[in-house]
Amino acid sequence: MSYGSTIKVPFGPQHPALKEPEHFLFKIDGDIIVNVKPRIGYNHRGIEKAFERRTYIQNIYLAERICGICSDAHTTCYVQAIEDLLGVEAPPRARYIRVIVAELERIHSHSLWLGIAAHEIGFDTLFMHLWRDREAVMDILELISGNRVHYAMNTIGGVRRDIVSETIPKVIGSLDFLEKRTKYYMKVLRSEPTVLKRTVDIGVLKPEDAVELCAVGPTLRASGVKNDVRRDDPYAAYDEIPFNIVTDDGCDVFSRILVRCGEILESINMIRYALDHMPSGMLRVRVPMVVKPGEAVSRVEAPRGELIHYVKSNGSTRPERYKVRSPTLANIPALCKMLIGQHVADIPIILAGIDPCFACMDRLVFVDVKTNKKKALDFESFRKIVRKRHELL
Amino acid sequence: MAIIVEAIKHLFKRPATLRYPFEKEAPPKGFRGRPIWDMHRCVGCGLCSRMCPSGAIEMIGRGHEARIKHYVDRCLFCGQCSESCPRNAIRLMNDFEHASYSRDSMIYEYKRES
16 A cells, blocks of 8 residues: 655664664655665774774773673684684683683573563563563673673683682572573563564565575574574584574564574573583683784674674784674664565564664654655654554554 | 563562662672782782773882872773782772762872882
């Protein structure tokens, strides 16, 4: 059904809340999205240039600050690239500790996302319950590493801290609690009509499109494609720890929820296995400050998908060039594909569905191309449109 | 509907949050807080200041006469200084409340007292 005119809707870029700035220009026909034009770059911080001005040791802490949620994934990727250049390998115990911290981070990142998804569909009760239970995993991370967010566990040639035997019972206890709660939330998510109405058959990304547009991480796995760096190109101790790759054939936002819930449960089992089978021994090997000339690429399965770091060394104490390809960037073409043909009211949950580091809706300006009239909408008015549409359903 | 039962149950439970700043939870053992220098151990090698990723440590002078200026407003609390120190003179404290109205009060100075 056509309403006779196409309207352009700019979406973003600024919102002072927790989400990062990003701009999307939607061409809509009535209520249906016809075309999407993303415009990225509002959050450019010059981190790659900053890498060139710091020594290799200092860069560990800079890499950590690329993202607050996947801070461990970024440092793992960074130290692996440098270890590759130096020709050293982390000791076995360090590789197990890297897996444990990475999987704890995956649990906290996925529960954070589930909370955000619940918030985007207007289900704030679930959001608050999820985030309260997420504190359990944050507390374990603080206990292990000394900080809730920036763990600073990795260093070139190993890890900085050990997981001492006194903390293990507490970690296991929290994991049992998290497993129980995640199973309960899966039950809630599968049965709650609020969730089902807002997510089933919304933002569909067909498997062939997902592969063609190079989607990564849970977005790709929710389209039924078995792809995971942890299995395809094992790093740390992932080649020694058994795990399943969680996939779902639904291809919609609901299957992205299920995949992430499944990954939380899978991560809990991986941590239990790693804690049981952790070898004893050294935590790190000493490495020189100067790195010999060369290039290295490192891949890590971050909570949001495949993360790629590239480093070029010129034989000094600082890298000559550094490049980071984060999973959100890889998912943007797929995101544009899944938005086409959807309703305006479903934009927030589809955007949030790829677990982006953005998705902001400060204000909306509707531009009627025929009369060139502009109409600005604030966040609340936009919420009203969303509510109105879903009351009709 | 499963969540409604859960939500009603929680009406009669204690809140999940603490009434900060009236109630406080102590950070766990091994928390990475503000670093402090034991100047009797410090030999003034300057390694902490060179390793610091954010330039939060300034060293004035060399050797036993060295003075250390620590700018908490720049500090990342990564603990690299304490890890790099060859004399184990730097310890990470448990405090985390560093907010202040002026930057001057966020500078800590350490000097060897004879």
